[in-house]
Amino acid sequence: MKILVCISQVPDTTAKIAFSDNNTTFNTQGVTFIINPYDEWYALVRALELKESGPATAVHLVTVGKADAEPVIRKALALGGDEAIRIDADSNDPYSIAANIADYAKAHNYDLVLCGKESIDYNNGSVGAMVAELLDMNFLGFASKIDVAGTTVTVKREIDGGEETDACELPLVISCQKGVAEARIPNMRGIMAARTKPLTVVAGAAVAAVSSITGYEMPPAKSGVKMISADNMDELVKLLHSEAKVI
Amino acid sequence: MIVVLVEHSQGVFKKKSLEAVLYAAHIAKEMGTDITAVAMGNVPDSEMQTLGAYGAQKVLHTTDARLDNFNSKAYAKVVVAAAQKENAKVIIGLHDTTGKAVMPRVAARLQAGLVAGAVGYPDLSKGFTVKKNVFSGKAFAFVNVTSDTKVISLMPNTFPVVKGEGSATVEQMEAGLSDADFSVKVLEVSKASGSVPLSEAELVVSGGRGLKGPENWYVLEALAQELGAATACSRPVADAHWRPHGEHVGQTGGTIRPNLYIAVGISGAIQHLAGVNGSKTIVVINKDPEAPFFKAADYGVLGDAMEIVPKLTEAVKKFKAGQN
Numbered sequence: 098m099k100i101l102v103c104i105s106q107v108p109d110t111t112a113k114i115a116f117s118d119n120n121t122t123f124n125t126q127g128v129t130f131i132i133n134p135y136d137e138w139y140a141l142v143r144a145l146e147l148k149e150s151g152p153a154t155a156v157h158l159v160t161v162g163k164a165d166a167e168p169v170i171r172k173a174l175a176l177g178g179d180e181a182i183r184i185d186a187d188s189n190d191p192y193s194i195a196a197n198i199a200d201y202a203k204a205h206n207y208d209l210v211l212c213g214k215e216s217i218d219y220n221n222g223s224v225g226a227m228v229a230e231l232l233d234m235n236f237l238g239f240a241s242k243i244d245v246a247g248t249t250v251t252v253k254r255e256i257d258g259g260e261e262t263d264a265c266e267l268p269l270v271i272s273c274q275k276g277v278a279e280a281r282i283p284n285m286r287g288i289m290a291a292r293t294k295p296l297t298v299v300a301g302a303a304v305a306a307v308s309s310i311t312g313y314e315m316p317p318a319k320s321g322v323k324m325i326s327a328d329n330m331d332e333l334v335k336l337l338h339s340e341a342k343v344i
Numbered sequence: 345m346i347v348v349l350v351e352h353s354q355g356v357f358k359k360k361s362l363e364a365v366l367y368a369a370h371i372a373k374e375m376g377t378d379i380t381a382v383a384m385g386n387v388p389d390s391e392m393q394t395l396g397a398y399g400a401q402k403v404l405h406t407t408d409a410r411l412d413n414f415n416s417k418a419y420a421k422v423v424v425a426a427a428q429k430e431n432a433k434v435i436i437g438l439h440d441t442t443g444k445a446v447m448p449r450v451a452a453r454l455q456a457g458l459v460a461g462a463v464g465y466p467d468l469s470k471g472f473t474v475k476k477n478v479f480s481g482k483a484f485a486f487v488n489v490t491s492d493t494k495v496i497s498l499m500p501n502t503f504p505v506v507k508g509e510g511s512a513t514v515e516q517m518e519a520g521l522s523d524a525d526f527s528v529k530v531l532e533v534s535k536a537s538g539s540v541p542l543s544e545a546e547l548v549v550s551g552g553r554g555l556k557g558p559e560n561w562y563v564l565e566a567l568a569q570e571l572g573a574a575t576a577c578s579r580p581v582a583d584a585h586w587r588p589h590g591e592h593v594g595q596t597g598g599t600i601r602p603n604l605y606i607a608v609g610i611s612g613a614i615q616h617l618a619g620v621n622g623s624k625t626i627v628v629i630n631k632d633p634e635a636p637f638f639k640a641a642d643y644g645v646l647g648d649a650m651e652i653v654p655k656l657t658e659a660v661k662k663f664k665a666g667q668n
């Protein structure tokens with residue numbers, strides 16, 4: 098079983114979010130980029146576990162991005178994985194990102210494609226399902242547990258208002274969240290090994306973006322907190338009812 | 345035409361789907377067109393009229409019993425069939441666990457641009473530009489969809505849900521589903537019964553490490569019960585197994601946008617705020633006046649959670665009694 102893990106680079110969770118060029122461009126100045134936590138902690142680590150325990154024969158990492166994404170994919174290789182592919186394209190249109198990944202995956206016959214449930218920058222959470230559609234595969238979203246026996250994958254996942262356990266034959270696309278695996282910290286050996294692991298750059302597929310971000314806006318600042326005495330919870334309830342109108 | 349995917353629970357349409365129909369109705373009016381809702385599985389015809397009251401002119405109903413279990417491949421196929429039948433220019437679903445799996449498939453199939461998690465109506469004066477959350481609620485982006493067909497998944501609990509008047513015609517639709525569309529075998533389904541799922545809850549009571557241990561959660565549960573609220577928690581609380589993983593909210597957990605979020609003993613780290621700052625009203629109870637959460641709050645109470653929360657519960661009880 099060959100696994101392809103989709104990796105995206107995102108601003109560090111504590112990064113200051115600011116925009117330039119009249120609020121049309123995300124200002125990356127001083128921003129540290131990290132591997133999207135869902136991709137790293139859950140999708141990648143579970144892929145590595147599946148290789149360590151047997152079912153997987155190869156774990157490849159793929160990212161769609163420009164050369165500035167390479168440090169992050171090297172970081173991912175430090176955790177493990179045999180090789181990485183960077184598809185040379187610059188887009189924040191989920192469809193063109195998915196089409197690029199699907200194109201590559203189709204040409205290289207992966208049995209299992211794993212991704213995080215969403216990336217913490219654009220919060221679309223759509224690439225995995227799009228890849229599945231483009232490859233005509235099943236998609237199981239929001240997995241919290243993934244087991245593989247032979248060609249059958251058992252997945253526990255979140256559904257609307259509950260949980261479901263499914264069995265599905267490979268090939269398959271799964272999006273991962275909490276529960277799938279425990280985050281790992283790369284060790285020195287991994288970091289050294291990552292430097293020499295193959296990182297192949299392939300040209301982006303000829304797909305036109307069908308959406309683009311034309312501007313950004315910061316949420317309105319809170320007008321300031323109203324402090325209420327701990328001895329006056331009746332007042333708080335009154336405010337929640339008559340001022341905030343939420344109860 | 346606008347096509348909108350609606351979800352139901354045991355034959356009753358979900359409130360968030362009625363919100364999606366209203367959202368579609370607003371857009372349809374602006375575009376001078378009509379709405380067709382797409383319903384799947386076992387829903388009585390009488391319930392279909394609910395969709396009419398929220399603005400749908402027509403319902404396409406695919407009754408295939410295999411659709412009673414959620415399956416993104418089959419659901420997407422039905423939505424695409426409806427969109428093609430109706431020659432839809434805009435296709436709307438929800439940004440929930442169902443919609444997040446179905447709408448991207450629909451978009452990919454039709455090579456259509458997707459706005460995932462819309463929080464505003466499309467601005468037609470600027471092409472087709474829709475506001476959505478980005479950076480886990482720290483900012484908004486305006487996404488312009490340039491394809492001929494547009495797909496939107498609407499963030500639930502964005503717009504008020506007010507019933508109007510109207511009726512819908514109901515038509516059965518054959519979507520050409522085959523066994524290959526149902527190759528996922530469902531082994532077990534467990535639906536949270538009774539309580540409101542966190543992602544849909546309008547009121548949420550949430551606890552952090554400041555509660556000291558799972559044995560103290562009863563104070564939050566009592567408050568939640570009195571309010572009819574769902575419970576949530578910070579990440580360290582879920583990590584320590586004080587509370588189930590499903591309750592973890594924040595940048596790496598669930599994103600919620602209830603009307604009221606009561607944060608008890610939570611410091612308000614940026615990663616936590618990312619998941620909850622879309623809440624309409626935030627109440628923070630914390631014993632540290634310097635806790636960053638106060639800066640993001642509408643109302644704050646300074647002091648020990650174990651003393652304040654029971655008092656608040658009592659006050660809610662009193663208020664409710666006074667209302668009746």
Ligand SMILES: Cc1cc2nc3c(=O)[nH]c(=O)nc-3n(C[C@H](O)[C@H](O)[C@H](O)COP(=O)(O)OP(=O)(O)OC[C@H]3O[C@@H](n4cnc5c(N)ncnc54)[C@H](O)[C@@H]3O)c2cc1C
Nearest residue numbers: 552553554578579594595596609610611615616631632649
């Ligand atoms: C990559 C990354 C992702 C993360 N994702 C998330 C996420 O999704 N969600 C999340 O929540 N965190 C997340 N975190 C962790 C986050 O940074 C914080 O560590 C965490 O939110 C703190 O949880 P807490 O507020 O419960 O605990 P603490 O920070 O320990 O705060 C406890 C609070 O309780 C107060 N308190 C103590 N005793 C009492 C009392 N008796 N009465 C009232 N108040 C009291 C204290 O004053 C303090 O403010 C993430 C971190 C990283 C690095």
